Amino acid sequence: MKKLVFTAVVLFSGLMAFGQVTSDPPEFTPDQEIKIIVNLNETSNDWGIIEIAAGGEDMYIWTWKPYEWGANDSLANGLGSQAWKNSNPALKMTKEAEGIYSYTMTPTEFYAVDASTVYDEDIHFLVKPLDGGGYGDPDRKTEDLMLAVDPAITVKNPGFAFPLNPASDDVIQIIYEYAREDTSDSRMTRRDPSNCSSSPLGSDEVWMFAEATTTDSAKYEISSFFTTTQNPDLLMDYEGDGVYKRYLIPDEFFADVVPAEKEIMSVRFVPMTDYFIVNPAGAGCSISENRTATDIVIQLACP
Numbered sequence: 001m002k003k004l005v006f007t008a009v010v011l012f013s014g015l016m017a018f019g020q021v022t023s024d025p026p027e028f029t030p031d032q033e034i035k036i037i038v039n040l041n042e043t044s045n046d047w048g049i050i051e052i053a054a055g056g057e058d059m060y061i062w063t064w065k066p067y068e069w070g071a072n073d074s075l076a077n078g079l080g081s082q083a084w085k086n087s088n089p090a091l092k093m094t095k096e097a098e099g100i101y102s103y104t105m106t107p108t109e110f111y112a113v114d115a116s117t118v119y120d121e122d123i124h125f126l127v128k129p130l131d132g133g134g135y136g137d138p139d140r141k142t143e144d145l146m147l148a149v150d151p152a153i154t155v156k157n158p159g160f161a162f163p164l165n166p167a168s169d170d171v172i173q174i175i176y177e178y179a180r181e182d183t184s185d186s187r188m189t190r191r192d193p194s195n196c197s198s199s200p201l202g203s204d205e206v207w208m209f210a211e212a213t214t215t216d217s218a219k220y221e222i223s224s225f226f227t228t229t230q231n232p233d234l235l236m237d238y239e240g241d242g243v244y245k246r247y248l249i250p251d252e253f254f255a256d257v258v259p260a261e262k263e264i265m266s267v268r269f270v271p272m273t274d275y276f277i278v279n280p281a282g283a284g285c286s287i288s289e290n291r292t293a294t295d296i297v298i299q300l301a302c303p
Contacts, residue, residue: 021147026162030107030118036147038127041099043142052140057129060087061103066121067111084134123147157294159271167301168250168264176271179242186288190277196285201273203238209270212254214262229274269296
């Protein structure tokens with residue numbers, strides 16, 4: 001099992017097929033700062049963008065919708081008489097991992113449009129190196145990509161994942177919004193052994209039970225429920241404001257426990273804390289749950 005670490009945070013609520021485009025946070029309003037993430041490894045590669053990126057060239061976002069800036073504007077896609085060959089430095093993307101790049105923006109500010117326009121038009125763009133070819137040279141780019149921007153219509157459980165239906169080799173985000181957990185019965189809280197009072201968990205006190213189910217219905221755990229909190233590889237990363245996250249690729253994450261010849265059909269994660277944090281020994285407190293109320297279950301897309 002491998003822990004996937006990005007230099008910065010990643011992923012979103014509008015998902016391009018096969019995990020090409022995601023965002024952080026998974027759901028947002030157009031006037032909120034977001035990080036758009038592109039997995040070049042899941043693009044068509046019709047113009048060789050995977051090899052270009054692997055060769056060390058920087059990547060740039062080139063965007064035209066919901067609004068495209070003019071040639072003389074500070075956020076113009078390209079500069080000079082051959083703009084396609086000279087991307088704007090302001091649109092340089094951040095390399096998060098091999099083949100994975102991000103760009104941070106607040107959509108209403110970046111495009112200078114209102115929120116309703118972003119909802120109506122979505123965000124359309126492609127990714128290219130500084131020199132995108134053209135003018136007689138072969139193009140060097142991705143296909144056209146889109147990040148759908150839709151108003152939130154449901155209330156999620158405190159624990160959830162994004163994207164909703166990824167492939168087993170996609171990057172997925174496990175999110176636990178502890179601040180939204182119902183702790184009225186002392187579930188997922190730190191108990192004081194002297195008086196059984198509850199207080200919030202610390203930044204390093206949330207782990208995740210992890211289980212994969214293969215197409216033959218066999219189940220494989222990284223650690224059991226009883227030993228999950230003893231495994232540092234299952235500790236969730238604290239992002240602040242009561243939010244814990246992990247980024248992972250199912251095939252890689254479960255590689256040490258799922259036989260190579262088997263295919264993962266679904267994965268299950270359960271945010272939890274140490275039993276004795278919630279139920280300190282000898283305290284005489286009522287027994288409370290050391291796990292979130294609802295499992296995070298992800299059905300993986302067929303390859």
